[in-house]
Amino acid sequence: MKKNLINFIVTLIIAVILSQFLPWWHVMAAGFISAVFFSLNRAAVFYIPFLAIFIYWTIYAFWLSQANDFILAKKIAVLLPLGGSWFVLLLVTGCIGGIAAGVAALLGKQCRNLVKR
Amino acid sequence: MKYFKSLLTLALTLAVFIGLNGKFGSTPPMGKFLSPNQGFWQNEQDENLSSTVQIDGLEDEVTVHYDEHLIPHVFAQNNADLYRAQGFLTAKHRLWQLEFQTFAAGGRLAEIFGEQALDYDRQERRRGMDFGAENALQKMKEDPETLSYIEAYRDGVNSYINQLKPKDYPVEYKLLDYAPEPWSIKKTALLLMYMTKMLAGRESDLEQTNALAKFGKERYDLLYPDFYDVNDPVIPKKTDWSFIDIEMPEAPENESSIDSISLTETIDKPHAQNGSNNWAVSGEKSYSGHPILANDPHLGLNLPAIWFVMQLATPEHNSYGATLPGALGIISGYNNHISWGETNATRDVIDWYKIEFKDDTRKEYKHDGQWKKTTQRIEEIKIRNKETLYDTIIYTHHGPVTYDHNFKGDNAKSGYAMQWVGHIGGNNQRTFLKLNEGKNYDDYLDALKSYTAPAQNFVFASTEGDIALWIQGKFPNKWEGQGKFLLDGSNPKHDWQSFIPQEFNAHTKNPERGFVSSANQHPVDASYPFYVYNDGYETYRNRVINDFFRAKDQFDIQDFKNLQNNNYNLKASELLPYIFDNMETSTLTNDETEILNTIKTWDFYSEIDQLAPSIWETWWTKLYKTVWDEFDADTMALEIPYTYQTIYMLKNHPKDELMDILSTPEKETAKDLFLITFKETAKELTEWRAEHGNYNWGAYKATFVGHLLQALPAFSRFDLHIGGDYNTVNAAAKNHGPSWRMIVEMTSPPTGYGIYPGGQSGNPGSKYYDNFIDRWAVGEYMDLLFMQSEKDTEQIIASQTLTPKQ
Numbered sequence: 001m002k003k004n005l006i007n008f009i010v011t012l013i014i015a016v017i018l019s020q021f022l023p024w025w026h027v028m029a030a031g032f033i034s035a036v037f038f039s040l041n042r043a044a045v046f047y048i049p050f051l052a053i054f055i056y057w058t059i060y061a062f063w064l065s066q067a068n069d070f071i072l073a074k075k076i077a078v079l080l081p082l083g084g085s086w087f088v089l090l091l092v093t094g095c096i097g098g099i100a101a102g103v104a105a106l107l108g109k110q111c112r113n114l115v116k117r
Numbered sequence: 118m119k120y121f122k123s124l125l126t127l128a129l130t131l132a133v134f135i136g137l138n139g140k141f142g143s144t145p146p147m148g149k150f151l152s153p154n155q156g157f158w159q160n161e162q163d164e165n166l167s168s169t170v171q172i173d174g175l176e177d178e179v180t181v182h183y184d185e186h187l188i189p190h191v192f193a194q195n196n197a198d199l200y201r202a203q204g205f206l207t208a209k210h211r212l213w214q215l216e217f218q219t220f221a222a223g224g225r226l227a228e229i230f231g232e233q234a235l236d237y238d239r240q241e242r243r244r245g246m247d248f249g250a251e252n253a254l255q256k257m258k259e260d261p262e263t264l265s266y267i268e269a270y271r272d273g274v275n276s277y278i279n280q281l282k283p284k285d286y287p288v289e290y291k292l293l294d295y296a297p298e299p300w301s302i303k304k305t306a307l308l309l310m311y312m313t314k315m316l317a318g319r320e321s322d323l324e325q326t327n328a329l330a331k332f333g334k335e336r337y338d339l340l341y342p343d344f345y346d347v348n349d350p351v352i353p354k355k356t357d358w359s360f361i362d363i364e365m366p367e368a369p370e371n372e373s374s375i376d377s378i379s380l381t382e383t384i385d386k387p388h389a390q391n392g393s394n395n396w397a398v399s400g401e402k403s404y405s406g407h408p409i410l411a412n413d414p415h416l417g418l419n420l421p422a423i424w425f426v427m428q429l430a431t432p433e434h435n436s437y438g439a440t441l442p443g444a445l446g447i448i449s450g451y452n453n454h455i456s457w458g459e460t461n462a463t464r465d466v467i468d469w470y471k472i473e474f475k476d477d478t479r480k481e482y483k484h485d486g487q488w489k490k491t492t493q494r495i496e497e498i499k500i501r502n503k504e505t506l507y508d509t510i511i512y513t514h515h516g517p518v519t520y521d522h523n524f525k526g527d528n529a530k531s532g533y534a535m536q537w538v539g540h541i542g543g544n545n546q547r548t549f550l551k552l553n554e555g556k557n558y559d560d561y562l563d564a565l566k567s568y569t570a571p572a573q574n575f576v577f578a579s580t581e582g583d584i585a586l587w588i589q590g591k592f593p594n595k596w597e598g599q600g601k602f603l604l605d606g607s608n609p610k611h612d613w614q615s616f617i618p619q620e621f622n623a624h625t626k627n628p629e630r631g632f633v634s635s636a637n638q639h640p641v642d643a644s645y646p647f648y649v650y651n652d653g654y655e656t657y658r659n660r661v662i663n664d665f666f667r668a669k670d671q672f673d674i675q676d677f678k679n680l681q682n683n684n685y686n687l688k689a690s691e692l693l694p695y696i697f698d699n700m701e702t703s704t705l706t707n708d709e710t711e712i713l714n715t716i717k718t719w720d721f722y723s724e725i726d727q728l729a730p731s732i733w734e735t736w737w738t739k740l741y742k743t744v745w746d747e748f749d750a751d752t753m754a755l756e757i758p759y760t761y762q763t764i765y766m767l768k769n770h771p772k773d774e775l776m777d778i779l780s781t782p783e784k785e786t787a788k789d790l791f792l793i794t795f796k797e798t799a800k801e802l803t804e805w806r807a808e809h810g811n812y813n814w815g816a817y818k819a820t821f822v823g824h825l826l827q828a829l830p831a832f833s834r835f836d837l838h839i840g841g842d843y844n845t846v847n848a849a850a851k852n853h854g855p856s857w858r859m860i861v862e863m864t865s866p867p868t869g870y871g872i873y874p875g876g877q878s879g880n881p882g883s884k885y886y887d888n889f890i891d892r893w894a895v896g897e898y899m900d901l902l903f904m905q906s907e908k909d910t911e912q913i914i915a916s917q918t919l920t921p922k923q
Contacts, residue, residue, distance in 0.1 A: 023283070024152030025134060060153040065161045072161040072288065072882030079292075079831035093151040093158075100133055100148060107130040110123040 004048050007038040011052040011101065024097075027053045031101030035108025049105040050098035057097035058090050065090075140294040150291055160288040160882045164210065166915035171922045172205060172276045174269070179919040181206065184902050184912050187877035187885040190428040192907035199431050200266045200445050202919055204273025204300070207425060207442045211879040212277070213287035214421040215442040216297055217825060219304040222311035223247050224498065229293055231501040239508055240384045242496040243519040245540050246314065248512075250306040252542025257306065263547050267302045270445050274300035288881060289826065305546065308443030313539040315416070317571035317590070318387045319653065320467040323378045323533070324756035326602040331753070339770075340758045343650040344643055346765065349660050351462075351574055351588060351635040352623040354642045361621045361646050368596040369610040378603060380525055380533070383754050390843050390853040391416055392655055393460035394681070395576040396634035396662060397584040399627060404673035407863045408578035411677050412449050412458025413855040415848045418822040420832060420887060422875025424449075424857045428904060429553065436553040437869060437903050439857045446549040449859060451869060451903075454556040454580055456861040459573040460635045462588045465652045466538035466570065468599075468613070470515045470606030474530045479511050479521075483607040489514070515606060516540050534606055536613060538591050543569030558583045558626070565589045566619055574635035580863045586633035587624040588640050592617045595648045617647050632666040634659065636846075656761040657687040657844040674870065677860045682896035683846040689733045690721040692764045699771075700791040709799045724840045725815030734818070734842065735801055739794040740767075744787075746778055760844075814840060820849055822874050822890060824881075828852070832881045837874075839894040847896075858898065869901035 011034040018026035031049040040048055065073045065086060073086035082088040137148025150156045166183050177194035179202045184190065189206050193199035207215055220226055224241030226234035241247075257263045278297050290296060329337045348354075397410040416423055424439040429447060438450015449458045474491075475481040481488040494517070496508045511518040513534050521532035544567055551564030561577045565587055568575075572590020577583070593600070593613040604611040623641050625633055638659035641649060665680055666672070697717055705713060712732060719729035742749075744767065745757040758766075766773060771787030778785050778793075785793070805812050815838050824832035839854070841847035848854055859871040874893045878885035892899075902912050910916065 019154040024148045024155050025138070026154070027152075028130070028134065057151075057153055061151075061158045064153060064158045068161045068163065068882060069884075070161075071884060072157060072880075075831040075881050076157055079829065093153070096137065096147055096151050100137055103126075103130050103133045107126045110126045114123060 003038065003040060004044055007034050007040055007044075007048050008052045010034045010038050011049045011105075012056055015053060015056055015101070025100065027057070027097045027101040028104035031104035032108040032111075035105035036112050039109055039112050040105075045105055045109045046102040050102035053101035054094035054098035058094035061090055061093050145292045146294050149294070155284045157288050157291055157882075159284045160291070160880055163883050163885070164878060164880070166917055169918045169920055170205075172201065172273065172919050173922045174272050174276075175201060175919060175921040177921070180907050181917040181919065182904065182907065182910060182913040183915045183917070185914050186426075186889075186899060188426050188428070188902070190430070190902070190904050190907075190913075192430050195431055196433075197265060197269045199429055201269040201273035201276075203427065203429060203440070203445060204270035205277050205919065206273075206427070207440070208274040208277035208300070210877060211421055211425055211442045212297060213289040214825060214879050215274070216300070216304075217289070218311055219307040219443060222307040222314070223250065224496075227498055227500040229295055229501065232503055235498065235500060235506065238498050239496075239506075239524065242498065242508060243510055243517060243524055244314070244318070244384060245517045245519075245535065245537065246307070246310050247496065248494065248517065249313070249537070249540045249542065250303060250310045252540060253309060253545070254303050254306040254542075256542045256544045257302070257546055260544050260547060263544055263550065264302075266445055266550060267305045267546060270305065271300050271302050287879060292826075305443055305445070308441065309545050310539060312441070312444075313571045315387050315391055315571070316461045316573075317464075317466050317539060318537075319389070319391075319463070320465060320469075321386075321653075321756045322465075322467070322469045322600065322603055323380060323383055324754050327378055327753045327755050329602060331751070331755070340762060340766075341651070342762065344639065345651065345656060345761050347656065347660070347761075348639050348642055349663050350639045350641050351586065351659075352625050352641050352645075353628055353630065355644075356623075356625065356641070358644060358646055363618065363621070365646060365648075366594055366596040366599075366614045368598060369608070378533075378754065379527065380520060380754055381752060382525060384519065384525075388417060388853065389653070390848070390850055391461060392637040392658075392848065394634075394636045394658060394662060394846060394848070394855075395458045395460045395574065395586075396632060396666070396680075397456075397576050397578040397586075398666065398672050399584050399631045400582045402631040402666070402670065402672055403862070404671050405862065405864070407580070408582060408584050409672065409674070409677060409860065409862045410451075410456045410458060410576060410578040410584070411681060411858075411860045412460070412576065413681055413848075413858045414449065414459065414461075415854055416856040418820070418852050418854055418856065418874050420822055420824045420834070420875055420881075421879035422822075422856065422873055424873050424875070425877065426871065426873070428902075430904070430907070434554045435903075435905070437901060438859065439871075439873070444549065445546060446553040448549055449857060451861045451863075451867045452553060452555065453866045455552070455561060456578050456863060456867060457552050457555075457561065458576050458859060460576075461637055462572040462574045462590060462635075462640060463637055463652050463654060464572050464590065464592055464640070464649065465595075465600055466572065466590070466592065468515075468536045468593075468604055470513070470534045470536065470604045470611065472513055472515075472518055472532045472534050472606040474532070477529045479529075479532075482513050484514070485607070485609045491518075513606065515612070533603070538570045538572075538593070541569065541591065543567065543591065545569060557581055558585060561585070562587070574640075576633060576635065578861070578863050580865050580867065582863075583627055584633050585624065585626040586635060588622055588635075589619075590622070592622070592647070597648050599648065601650060621647070630667070634662050634666065636662055651759070653759060655844070656759075658846050658848065661685055661687050661846050674860060674862060678870070678896065678898060680846060681855065681858050681860070682841075684723040684841040686721045686723045686730065686733070686842065686845055688760065688764070688844045689719075689723075689730075689737070692737075692767065693719070693721075693733070695768050696791050699788050700795065701788065702792075704792070705796075708803065709796060712799045712802065713795070722840075723814055723842050723845055725813060725818075725838050727814050728812060730814035730840070730842070731812045731817035732798060732802065734814075736794055736798040739797050740790060743778060743790050743794055744775065746780070747775060750779055818842070818851055820854065820894075821852055822887070823852055834887055834890050837890065837894045855893075858893070860898070866903055866905055869903055870898040871901050872898050
């Protein structure tokens with residue numbers, strides 16, 4: 001459990017730092033790095049970074065959007081199309097970021113295993 | 118096995134990266150697009166207004182005050198700074214549109230959309246858009262003053278672009294996954310070409326040639342007359358033209374008969390509903406003794422709106438009004454001394470020449486009994502994710518051979534060349550720069566002199582009390598009939614011989630009737646010595662407007678507002694009573710009779726809560742199509758006769774053979790068509806009601822303002838509550854209409870009112886993106902804040918200082 005928490009926090013911190021310099025795939029880099037150094041087991045390899053990034057992106061996006069009454073988010077939710085719901089769009093945003101981070105973490109875990117051997 | 122698993126994860130990771138980083142079809146790159154630090158979430162904000170910005174190249178500080186509508190009031194110390202600031206601010210609020218319109222103008226959309234836009238791009242290149250822009254730029258460069266200002270504008274735009282990070286790009290860039298490129302002075306020329314195409318790019322020479330071949334001269338003249346039996350021209354009838362004393366070109370003798378054209382399709386034409394109204398009343402006809410001027414250009418209703426409103430001031434001049442992103446100065450507006458506005462002066466400024474090449478190499482073409490050399494222009498058309506296409510276009514002295522065996526034609530040894538005033542080039546930017554600085558009628562005239570295209574009816578009023586209207590553009594001086602049909606490219610007598618000298622362009626100053634007006638109708642009556650024929654003139658709005666001003670002695674601002682929002686349907690009023698008198702009604706069902714009674718009691722005002730305008734629109738559309746069903750059956754490129762003449766035929770030649778419906782064994786007359794189309798109308802409207810509810814005009818017409826990307830629903834506004842149709846003074850059609858309504862009373866300083874269907878911000882995430890639309894639809898105006906001093910900041914919500922870079 002402790003390992004999970006560490007990985008979660010590390011992923012989050014790395015992602016926030018990297019987001020200052022890197023485009024959207026900072027979340028993949030964060031997932032990868034934390035998996036290499038703070039390895040998890042089984043499903044947790046994927047879902048811990050997934051959760052970390054899901055929370056990061058949804059909170060960040062919510063914070064940006066609520067200040068503007070979700071004007072654009074509602075329109076993008078028509079465009080994608082998600083029935084015009086900014087909330088669903090927020091969930092989709094979190095999932096996309098989370099999946100990217102989780103998949104990169106799987107690769108990180110594999111690399112760690114190869115190096116160890 | 119372990120390695121296999123590693124490789125599999127690597128592949129999966131790469132797949133996720135590529136899948137989220139790239140654009141697939143119309144789906145944006147989801148990772149990039151949804152990422153809160155880079156994607157659209159960053160556009161979820163209003164503009165940042167209160168700050169100091171350093172701009173390269175400024176000489177002095179520029180102050181920008183924003184009022185509550187986000188209209189920038191710009192105070193600069195000199196013109197170069199002013200236009201640099203205009204470029205910067207236009208980019209700040211409208212960057213994507215600013216650039217996109219010039220891509221569309223120059224035929225570069227395939228760079229953004231890929232192969233699906235290739236046909237469009239080739240067509241625009243073959244129309245000579247890029248060629249014309251280069252020629253226009255050349256003319257602008259010859260005037261050092263214009264050149265220095267368009268360079269300042271360019272630098273202003275680029276100062277804005279250069280300080281952007283990808284996360285700051287307008288949302289459309291993120292959606293389509295591309296980035297802005299630097300602005301260039303050629304793009305100002307391209308924007309002006311875009312307007313020239315929109316407003317002076319409509320012609321139907323090839324279609325008319327086919328119609329003449331199909332019907333023969335006598336029938337043709339009946340269906341497509343040069344003048345209708347009514348005409349209330351822009352320049353009043355009985356104007357004295359005796360000052361025009363030059364020799365007119367003579368039509369060549371023994372014209373050989375013209376064949377029909379072998380093309381089955383022609384290049385896209387600009388929207389038929391592009392048009393406008395403007396008018397001005399003299400001091401005597403004004404309630405206050407000051408002239409009042411009005412303008413409302415009717416263009417496509419788009420978001421971001423085509424207009425961006427600004428105030429542009431230096432210590433020497435101070436002007437206010439609508440700007441076009443990409444062009445400098447105010448296009449339709451006023452300053453402390455004069456006001457001006459434009460409507461389109463439709464004239465035939467495009468002609469087509471049949472070209473005969475010597476052989477397949479197309480290096481020579483026949484002209485004046487000799488073989489003359491062609492030139493080649495190789496158009497480089499970049500295509501997203503594909504190899505660049507090089508399209509070789511042959512040029513003759515007439516212009517580009519648009520149609521040849523590589524494009525819509527089939528004969529390697531012949532083609533059709535286009536001659537267009539738009540290709541000649543002209544410093545049309547200067548006109549607007551000078552109008553912005555103008556102080557009186559002479560300045561207005563001087564500003565207009567150099568203006569070539571698109572020809573406009575420039576309305577004018579001054580605080581000195583003058584009103585005027587010049588039909589200004591560069592017009593070829595044609596012999597009777599020249600260019601109405603396809604011309605012979607080998608015959609030098611078919612060449613454009615000369616242009617109408619500018620001082621002989623039709624105009625009127627302080628006419629006795631006390632008002633000037635234009636609404637895209639015939640510019641003149643038949644007494645004007647130069648050849649002008651009906652090139653698709655509007656025949657309804659102008660008569661309503663002129664009757665309005667003849668009806669009373671004095672007019673006030675409310676009269677002007679009422680007229681701009683007037684929905685009187687003169688067209689319907691000229692046909693429906695005739696139909697009611699002549700249509701056989703004995704076979705109508707009860708439901709049909711009810712619908713007929715509804716339209717019979719109509720007062721001919723196309724208001725949103727009425728059913729009758731919907732009945733009329735549906736009925737007329739069907740009737741118009743049915744009268745000319747002969748045209749559907751034909752594979753030749755043809756254009757059906759205009760509305761006014763169709764109604765004329767229905768009323769005056771009801772038994773003409775054209776009334777017959779080809780697909781039925783009976784021989785129909787106009788009377789039969791009324792009934793047949795009425796029954797179809799009743800059926801259609803009943804079905805519509807079952808599906809959508811009541812068909813009152815507002816809901817049935819469903820006017821919308823569509824985003825420039827093919828009316829992307831998320832960024833567009835639908836079902837607007839606005840009455841009228843294309844032929845009413847309030848020319849609000851489904852997706853077309855008054856794009857900027859302005860009224861100016863020439864007090865000192867002038868008092869202005871205005872509104873447009875859009876908002877100042879180009880960002881769909883801004884509350885200023887579409888905030889004028891509902892007010893525009895119901896006919897409200899903003900009281901325009903024409904600041905006389907930059908220190909008078911009472912109604913200002915934010916101020917920004919642009920400072921020279923240290």
